[in-house]
Amino acid sequence: MEGIYHCPANYVPLSPISFLERAATVYGDKVSIVYGSNVRFSWKDTFDRCVKVASALVQLKICPGDIVVAFAPNVPALYELHFGVPMAGAVISALNTRLDASTLALALEQLEAKLIFVDYQFTDVVLKALDLLSQKKVNPPHLVVIPECDKSSSMDRKHIASDLDYNCLLEMGRDDFRIIRPNNECDPISVNYTSGSTGKPKGVVYSHRAAYLNSLAEIFRFDMRQMPVFLWTVDMFRCNGWCLTWAMAALGGTNICLRNVSADIIFDAVSLHKVTHFCGPPAILNTIANAPARASSQSPFPCSVNVVVAGSLPNSEILTKVEGLGFNVYHGYGMTEALGPATIRPWKPESDSTFEIEQEEIRRREGLHNLLLxxxxxxxxxxxxxxxxxxxxxxxxxxxxxxxxxxxxxxxxxxxxxxxxxxxxxxxxxxxxxxxxxxxxxxxxDIIISGGEAISTLEVEAVLLSHPKVSEAAVVGQPDALLNEVPCAFVKLKEGFGASAEEIIEFCGDQLPDLMIPRIIVFGELPVNFSGKVQKFAMRETVNANTSLANC
Known part of the structure; x- marks a missing residue:
C-alpha cells in the first residue's frame, strides 16, 4: 500500500527488557524485591544492578547469542539475571537445581554455555558436572558463585576454583553501559528444559517476542493488573517462572523472593507482605491444606490471594479446605513449549445458582480463548x-x-x-x-485402550486420589491377552495409614465403570524424575517386565 514506511520510529523489536526500563522510570522508588528481613531493592536499584550485570558480562567476553546458565533457587540474583543476561545480548538458561551432576553436565554440553552462575549451596554438584565435562575434553563454562544476598562470599568461595562471585561481578559493571537490544524480536532470549516426564528432557528455545507477549498474556490470565505482590513459590527455572519474572516488571509489582518454601513461610508472607498471587505445582495446595493450626490460624488474610497451579488437581477435599482458608484457586494447563500455563480457569465447587453457573461458563471460555493465544x-x-x-x-x-x-x-x-x-x-x-x-x-x-474403549488414566487417578488413605496415585496400562490393556494402579498411602488392594479396588468400583477399575494395585513410592514428576514410562517398563504382576 502506498505511503507505508517502516522505520525505527514505528517499529521496535519486542523484548521484555523494555519492561524493566519502564519500571525504573515509572515505579523507580517502589519496592521491586524483598528477600528475607534485610534485603530490599527498588525498581531503580534493580535496573541499575541489571545494567551492571550486563556490562560485566560483556567485559567477560560474553557475546550476543552466547548462552549463560544459572543454577540457583529463587534468590534476587536469579531474578536480576533474567534481565541482565538479555541486556548483554546473551541467552539465559536457568536450570533445575535438582539435577544430578551427570544430567547437568549433559545439559551444559548441549548448551555450550560460556558462563554458569551457581548459588553457593549448589557448588558441589556443579563442580562435579564441570569435572565430568573436562574428562570428556569439553570446555567447561567459567563459574561465578552467587553468595547469600546480604553476606560476603569469601567463606563460600575459599574451596572453589572461581575468580569471581556475583558481588564482584556487580562491582565490575558500569552504570553507563549501553544495553544491547535484539536486532530481531525473534532472536532467542532463553532456553528452558522440559521436565522429562516422558523421556529425555529437551531444550526449548524462547524468543524475545514470545516472552514479551506471553508476559502480557500472564497479566490477564492471572488477573494481575493492580501492582501485585508476588510470592515466588514457583521455580524461576520453570519456563522463566512462567514468564512472571518479566511480567512483574511490566506491572511494577513487588517480588517476594524465597530460598525455600513451606506452609509457615507462605502464611507469614501473605500476612506480612500482603501477597496477592503465588503459583506452583498442585502439591503446594497439599502444603497449605495440611498446614498446622498455628499457621492457618492467621486467616483471614489482609487481601485476596490468588493461587495458580498447573498439573493434576488434588481431590476436592483439599481444594475446598484451601479455599476455606482464604485462597482463590485457579487451575492452569500448559507445558514448557507454551511458555508455561496456556489456559487458566478458576476452580469452584458446584453451585446451584443460575448466575454463578453462567459466570463460570464465561470464565471457562475466557480461560480457553484468552488474549494472545x-x-x-x-x-x-x-x-x-x-x-x-x-x-x-x-x-x-x-x-x-x-x-x-x-x-x-x-x-x-x-x-x-x-x-x-x-x-x-x-x-x-x-x-x-x-x-x-x-x-x-x-x-x-498414557491413554489405555481396553476392549476397543479409551480409558483416561487421569480420571482413574482422580478417583484413587479421592480415597481418604491415598496420598499419591498413578495409572498405566497392563498388557492383557483378551482386552489388549487393563488399568494398573501404583499407589502411595498416607503416612500412618494401611489399606489392602481389595479395599482400593472396591472403592474404585463404586465410582467407575467396570472397564476403568484397576485390576492390579502396586503399593509403594512412585517413580519420579528430578522435577518430582511421575515417570509413567518407568512404570510401564515395570509392568511389562512383570506380566504376572499381582497385587502387592
Missing part, C-alpha cells in the same frame, strides 16, 4: 480436522499463536514434527463439550 483446539492429528463438540470424540489438544516456543535446541526434525500443519501438537488428548469447554483426557502415550 490465537487458537486452542482438539483435532484429529491425521486429518487435522477439529473433532465434534460432543464431549465424546477424542482428539489431540493443539495450540497456535505468538506465545509458543521457537523450537527445540539442536533438534530441527523434532521441532518440525511438533509444529506440523501450522499447529503445536501437545501430545495430550482431550474432548470438546457442546459449551466449548475443553476436557483433558490423557497424554497420548
Amino acid at each position: 490465537e487458537g486452542v483446539d482438539v483435532k484429529d492429528p491425521k486429518t487435522m480436522e477439529s473433532v465434534p463438540n460432543d464431549g465424546k470424540t477424542i482428539g489431540e489438544v493443539m495450540f497456535r499463536g505468538n506465545i509458543l516456543m521457537s523450537g527445540y535446541l539442536k533438534s530441527t526434525e523434532i521441532t518440525q514434527e511438533t509444529l506440523k500443519g501450522g499447529w503445536f501438537h501437545t501430545g495430550d488428548l482431550g474432548v470438546r463439550h457442546p459449551n466449548g469447554y475443553l476436557q483433558m483426557k490423557d497424554r497420548a502415550k
Whole structure:
C-alpha cells in the first residue's frame, strides 16, 4: 500500500527488557524485591544492578547469542539475571537445581554455555558436572558463585576454583553501559528444559517476542493488573517462572523472593507482605491444606490471594479446605513449549445458582480463548480436522499463536514434527463439550485402550486420589491377552495409614465403570524424575517386565 514506511520510529523489536526500563522510570522508588528481613531493592536499584550485570558480562567476553546458565533457587540474583543476561545480548538458561551432576553436565554440553552462575549451596554438584565435562575434553563454562544476598562470599568461595562471585561481578559493571537490544524480536532470549516426564528432557528455545507477549498474556490470565505482590513459590527455572519474572516488571509489582518454601513461610508472607498471587505445582495446595493450626490460624488474610497451579488437581477435599482458608484457586494447563500455563480457569465447587453457573461458563471460555493465544483446539492429528463438540470424540489438544516456543535446541526434525500443519501438537488428548469447554483426557502415550474403549488414566487417578488413605496415585496400562490393556494402579498411602488392594479396588468400583477399575494395585513410592514428576514410562517398563504382576 502506498505511503507505508517502516522505520525505527514505528517499529521496535519486542523484548521484555523494555519492561524493566519502564519500571525504573515509572515505579523507580517502589519496592521491586524483598528477600528475607534485610534485603530490599527498588525498581531503580534493580535496573541499575541489571545494567551492571550486563556490562560485566560483556567485559567477560560474553557475546550476543552466547548462552549463560544459572543454577540457583529463587534468590534476587536469579531474578536480576533474567534481565541482565538479555541486556548483554546473551541467552539465559536457568536450570533445575535438582539435577544430578551427570544430567547437568549433559545439559551444559548441549548448551555450550560460556558462563554458569551457581548459588553457593549448589557448588558441589556443579563442580562435579564441570569435572565430568573436562574428562570428556569439553570446555567447561567459567563459574561465578552467587553468595547469600546480604553476606560476603569469601567463606563460600575459599574451596572453589572461581575468580569471581556475583558481588564482584556487580562491582565490575558500569552504570553507563549501553544495553544491547535484539536486532530481531525473534532472536532467542532463553532456553528452558522440559521436565522429562516422558523421556529425555529437551531444550526449548524462547524468543524475545514470545516472552514479551506471553508476559502480557500472564497479566490477564492471572488477573494481575493492580501492582501485585508476588510470592515466588514457583521455580524461576520453570519456563522463566512462567514468564512472571518479566511480567512483574511490566506491572511494577513487588517480588517476594524465597530460598525455600513451606506452609509457615507462605502464611507469614501473605500476612506480612500482603501477597496477592503465588503459583506452583498442585502439591503446594497439599502444603497449605495440611498446614498446622498455628499457621492457618492467621486467616483471614489482609487481601485476596490468588493461587495458580498447573498439573493434576488434588481431590476436592483439599481444594475446598484451601479455599476455606482464604485462597482463590485457579487451575492452569500448559507445558514448557507454551511458555508455561496456556489456559487458566478458576476452580469452584458446584453451585446451584443460575448466575454463578453462567459466570463460570464465561470464565471457562475466557480461560480457553484468552488474549494472545490465537487458537486452542482438539483435532484429529491425521486429518487435522477439529473433532465434534460432543464431549465424546477424542482428539489431540493443539495450540497456535505468538506465545509458543521457537523450537527445540539442536533438534530441527523434532521441532518440525511438533509444529506440523501450522499447529503445536501437545501430545495430550482431550474432548470438546457442546459449551466449548475443553476436557483433558490423557497424554497420548498414557491413554489405555481396553476392549476397543479409551480409558483416561487421569480420571482413574482422580478417583484413587479421592480415597481418604491415598496420598499419591498413578495409572498405566497392563498388557492383557483378551482386552489388549487393563488399568494398573501404583499407589502411595498416607503416612500412618494401611489399606489392602481389595479395599482400593472396591472403592474404585463404586465410582467407575467396570472397564476403568484397576485390576492390579502396586503399593509403594512412585517413580519420579528430578522435577518430582511421575515417570509413567518407568512404570510401564515395570509392568511389562512383570506380566504376572499381582497385587502387592
